[in-house]
Amino acid sequence: MKLLFAKWAAMVITAANVIIGTPTVTVVAADLMVYPTRVVMTDRQRAAQVDIINAGESQATYRVTMVRKRMTETGEFQDVGTPEPGEKFADEVAKYSPRQVTLLPGGGQTIRILFKVPPDLETGEYRSHLLFTRSAPAIARLPEKGDDEPGVIKMNIVANVGISIPVIARHGDLQAGASIDAGSVALSGEKQQVLSFTMHRSGTKSVYGDVAVYRGQEKVAEGKGFAIYTPNTVRKVSLVVPEHSRLSSGEAVRLVFTERDEKKPLAESAVVLP
Amino acid sequence: MKTLSKVVVMAGCTALAWAAGTGISQAATTTAGTYATVVLPVTITKVTDLNFGRFMSGGTGGSVVVDTAGAQSVTGGVTTTAALGGTATAATFTISGEPTSTYAVTFPAQTPLTGPGTSMIIGTFTMDSSGTLNTFGAAPETLSVGATLTVGASQASGAYSGTVDVAVNYN
Numbered sequence: 001m002k003l004l005f006a007k008w009a010a011m012v013i014t015a016a017n018v019i020i021g022t023p024t025v026t027v028v029a030a031d032l033m034v035y036p037t038r039v040v041m042t043d044r045q046r047a048a049q050v051d052i053i054n055a056g057e058s059q060a061t062y063r064v065t066m067v068r069k070r071m072t073e074t075g076e077f078q079d080v081g082t083p084e085p086g087e088k089f090a091d092e093v094a095k096y097s098p099r100q101v102t103l104l105p106g107g108g109q110t111i112r113i114l115f116k117v118p119p120d121l122e123t124g125e126y127r128s129h130l131l132f133t134r135s136a137p138a139i140a141r142l143p144e145k146g147d148d149e150p151g152v153i154k155m156n157i158v159a160n161v162g163i164s165i166p167v168i169a170r171h172g173d174l175q176a177g178a179s180i181d182a183g184s185v186a187l188s189g190e191k192q193q194v195l196s197f198t199m200h201r202s203g204t205k206s207v208y209g210d211v212a213v214y215r216g217q218e219k220v221a222e223g224k225g226f227a228i229y230t231p232n233t234v235r236k237v238s239l240v241v242p243e244h245s246r247l248s249s250g251e252a253v254r255l256v257f258t259e260r261d262e263k264k265p266l267a268e269s270a271v272v273l274p
Numbered sequence: 275m276k277t278l279s280k281v282v283v284m285a286g287c288t289a290l291a292w293a294a295g296t297g298i299s300q301a302a303t304t305t306a307g308t309y310a311t312v313v314l315p316v317t318i319t320k321v322t323d324l325n326f327g328r329f330m331s332g333g334t335g336g337s338v339v340v341d342t343a344g345a346q347s348v349t350g351g352v353t354t355t356a357a358l359g360g361t362a363t364a365a366t367f368t369i370s371g372e373p374t375s376t377y378a379v380t381f382p383a384q385t386p387l388t389g390p391g392t393s394m395i396i397g398t399f400t401m402d403s404s405g406t407l408n409t410f411g412a413a414p415e416t417l418s419v420g421a422t423l424t425v426g427a428s429q430a431s432g433a434y435s436g437t438v439d440v441a442v443n444y445n
Contacts, residue, residue: 037444038444038445069380069443074408075376075378075408075445076378076380076408077378077380077443078380079380079383129443131441133439133441160437160438160439160440161440161441161442162439162440162441162442163441163442163443163444164380164441164442164443164444165444166444166445192405208445222374223374223375223376223409224372224374224375224376225375225376225444225445226376226445227376227445238408238409239374239409240374240405240409240411242412
């Protein structure tokens with residue numbers, strides 16, 4: 001949690017106000033541990049649990065909400081206003097409890113999640129995100145007497161840092177495939193070299209895993225924890241190439257995408273760098 | 275049942291002394307889809323403040339934009355000069371986590387700042403990173419955050435306050 005105090009001094013200059021901003025910010029920790037960082041439930045495995053621990057030094061109250069998020073091609077998240085075709089949300093089929101937890105320092109709590117499968121449920125993957133936010137006090141800071149100078153605008157902005165993890169419920173027999181578009185591979189960046197390419201997803205469920213780039217037997221770059229969620233079919237991936245393994249045009253590399261806890265790659269592509 | 279190893283994830287701004295093996299002992303019964311990876315705590319630390327700089331409010335409303343490079347621009351009834359705008363800065367945070375792991379930071383669409391006058395709105399957050407945005411580097415990287423402040427016509431003076439809900443999102 002961060003506190004932003006913006007002090008705005010205003011001087012009257014020929015019937016217009018000059019507002020001077022001199023904010024100071026104090027950062028306060030959210031101090032929440034969450035484990036695991038993603039939950040996948042299926043018809044056979046309809047229960048899950050997430051543990052949270054207050055790692056801070058004071059008692060704190062956390063709210064647990066289930067929110068809908070949409071992922072963009074570059075891996076950013078956006079809030080969902082109106083559902084698009086093909087989007088299915090876990091908040092319609094998953095129940096969880098508790099929804100608010102007050103924890104002493106070092107205290108923990110298990111959040112239990114249940115996948116309720118109604119008889120006529122459409123097959124597919126349902127996804128929402130469990131969001132953990134620290135409840136901010138209703139009044140962050142009481143205005144002090146004599147604090148108000150005439151003509152001055154002050155701002156107190158409390159930034160509340162939360163954590164979200166995906167909750168996925170899969171109904172029916174789902175499959176997914178992935179491929180790496182060899183034609184999309186590009187090198188960029190002078191100071192810090194970045195290798196970018198496009199990955200595609202097919203099928204009825206999302207994929208989640210790690211990407212690695214090999215030059216011969218040497219792993220030159222990697223990216224962990226990439227998801228391509230349904231209904232998305234495309235994700236643009238950018239990997240930082242460390243200084244000691246710089247790549248150059250004309251070199252042959254192998255791009256590999258492996259799902260978490262699997263040995264066999266789901267997608268592989270050999271390319272000569274442009 | 276997969277082998278469970280310890281996973282510790284933390285969002286916040288206090289780096290804990292952390293060693294592999296610190297974690298939560300799990301009853302290996304009802305856990306679905308857990309991933310046997312060790313994750314370093316995510317830490318976020320503020321470096322610079324968001325500062326909309328100096329400007330003049332006018333008879334009509336407008337807005338002040340600070341981009342991720344800290345450059346100020348104004349629209350509508352709000353006016354400024356190069357000297358006044360020069361004091362604007364983007365907010366910067368140092369963020370670090372498990373190297374090469376993916377993350378995404380989200381900001382609210384808009385946050386009202388309530389006070390003596392009409393509410394002012396902060397919104398349209400923009401973000402840039404010194405590393406690769408959405409991927410943790412081996413070293414901590416700097417996130418620069420810009421935003422847009424909506425200023426009313428002849429905005430009343432006093433203290434305005436509001437809460438901005440920022441979230442670190444896992445894939």
